[in-house]
Amino acid sequence: MAYAAWDHPEPLALGSAPLPEYGSGSLSDLLPTLAAGMAVPGMTAAITELTAADRNCVFLVDGLGWEQLRAHPDEAPFLASLLGSSRGGTGRPITAGYPATTATSLASVGTGLPPGAHGLPGYTVRDPATDQLMNQLRWQPWTDPAAWQPYPTVFQLAADAGVHAAQVSSPTFEHTPLTKVALSGGTFHGRLTGEERMDFAAEQLAAGDRSLVYTYYAELDGAGHRYGVDSDTWRGQLMHVDRLVQRLAEQLPPRSALYVTADHGMLDVPFDEQHRIDFDEDWELRAGVALLGGEGRARHVYAVPGAADDVLTCWREVLGEQFWVASRDEAIAAGWFGPPDRFDERVRGRIGDVVAAAHDDVLIIASEREPKESAMVGNHGSMTPVEQLVPLLEVRS
Structure with missing residues (x-):
């Protein structure tokens, strides 16, 4: 009614x-800032408080909003410790970009462009060529990825500049069109479990004098969609994420920076x-x-x-x-x-x-x-x- x-x-x-903080504190500003610190041509350090590092890893936890994290310090003690500067880093919120949804945000992260430039401006959008709705997460119905999103990713630009670039994620995502348009460049490494991804991400960081590594965890988001962001299942997933982050942090090779972020928050x-x-x-x-x-x-x-x-x-x-x-x-x-x-x-x-x-x-x-x-x-x-x-x-x- x-x-x-x-x-x-x-x-x-x-x-x-x-409005999202495009140009100074949004997801689309993160990788260009890190790449600029590794002397990748054409990149700008928009998030000015980040200090350059030779080796950078971005761990994106799907659905881990800033407000949800701050509301659950007991379930995530290691992450909560990063909200201050007690471990040599800083913790602050940045904005996802509009809309705050996975396909849009992943494209913003990987291309370093806002949604109005990379062209994935929603979960489902009309394809003007067919007048059909296109699901940009599942890429249905299929359309040519390179025509839909023609810009190079930051990983591609970094690899061209001699940086060791790698993505460590579920094998399911290796050949998806969304990965191709948003996160490709360098090498993709499929690992099934979160623990395997953390260990291999650390190895990939150490594989180059300059490294840019991305890794990803999806299950927290799934728990929030199905059961809610204050459910026991969601809290259990947050506890697991906390252990994964600590596992990776304890394996960082020298001259490394690990950045934990997310694609959006969530509410019930x-x-x-x-x-x-x-x-x-x-x-x-x-x-x-x-x-x-x-x-x-x-x-x-x-x-x-x-x-x-x-x-x-x-x-x-x-x-x-x-x-x-x-x-x-x-x-x-x-x-x-x-x-x-x-x-x-x-x-x-x-x-x-x-x-x-x-x-x-x-x-x-x-x-x-x-x-x-x-x-x-x-x-x-x-x-x-x-x-x-x-x-x-x-x-x-």
């Missing part, structure tokens, strides 16, 4: 959306009509809409020809104060997808005619067309601190 417009008479001002959304607005049962929201993309907290809305203005007006009236609702041009100009002067025009048609980013703890689900996603406990995607802020924790040897 839709909310009546009079329940929310004053839509949120677009200027009140807390209650299962009721007030918090889960069902697009498939809401005639007002469906009116004039050809395709519904994105995800529950970060929607791309594609209008039928000629209906974009009416859809924008309706979504603003119906959603009221609970979402920031912008037109495509407004969202781009406001910098949601990165600085407007870095926006690549090939990406414009992938972004919704209307873009809706959740402010409150609500979702726009689609129970019929997205049954699995609509049933998730933990969710993410928008620009609120609980989703945007991810840790940047440092250990140096």
Whole structure:
């Protein structure tokens, strides 16, 4: 059931959306900063407080938000110790970028570009060439990866500059299009367990005088989606992540820096009509809409020809104060997808005619067309601190 417009008479001002810190403290700034410290041509050290190291490892824990980490120090004592400077490093939050979702964030990390440049601006987006929704995480339906994301990754640029570049992750990801467009360059090493990845990442760091190594752990995110970010299962996964980070930190070769970060935070959304607005049962929201993309907290809305203005007006009236609702041009100009002067025009048609980013703890689900996603406990995607802020924790040897 839709909310009546009079329940929310004053839509949120677009200027009140807390923009990601593109250019100074976002995921897209991390690898360029590290590569600049290793003298890779064309790279800029945007995160100015990071000190250059000869060997750098980024350990990305899927779903490990800054606020969730700070709320669970007992489950993650080693990580909690990195929030200060007691181990020779510093801990601070950086922002994921919009939307705060895995495919977008991994592309931002690997390319060093904001979403409006690399062109993966959501979980599902319209392919202008086919007018179909494309799932950028699963790469379905398939499209040419090099055409979809044509820029070189930081790993590729580093390898070309003589840096030993490597990714250590699950063997499942070795040949995926997302890995190709976001994280390729140097060598990929598949390892099944987290412990094996930590050990091999340390070996790869030591393999070069200058090294750039990436490793990844996904299961914390899965636990949050299925059971919630304060469930026993999620807490157990956090405890395991804490042990993995300590295991890697204790094996760092000389002149190394380890950075622990994440692709997004997460929040639990209650299962009721007030918090889960069902697009498939809401005639007002469906009116004039050809395709519904994105995800529950970060929607791309594609209008039928000629209906974009009416859809924008309706979504603003119906959603009221609970979402920031912008037109495509407004969202781009406001910098949601990165600085407007870095926006690549090939990406414009992938972004919704209307873009809706959740402010409150609500979702726009689609129970019929997205049954699995609509049933998730933990969710993410928008620009609120609980989703945007991810840790940047440092250990140096």
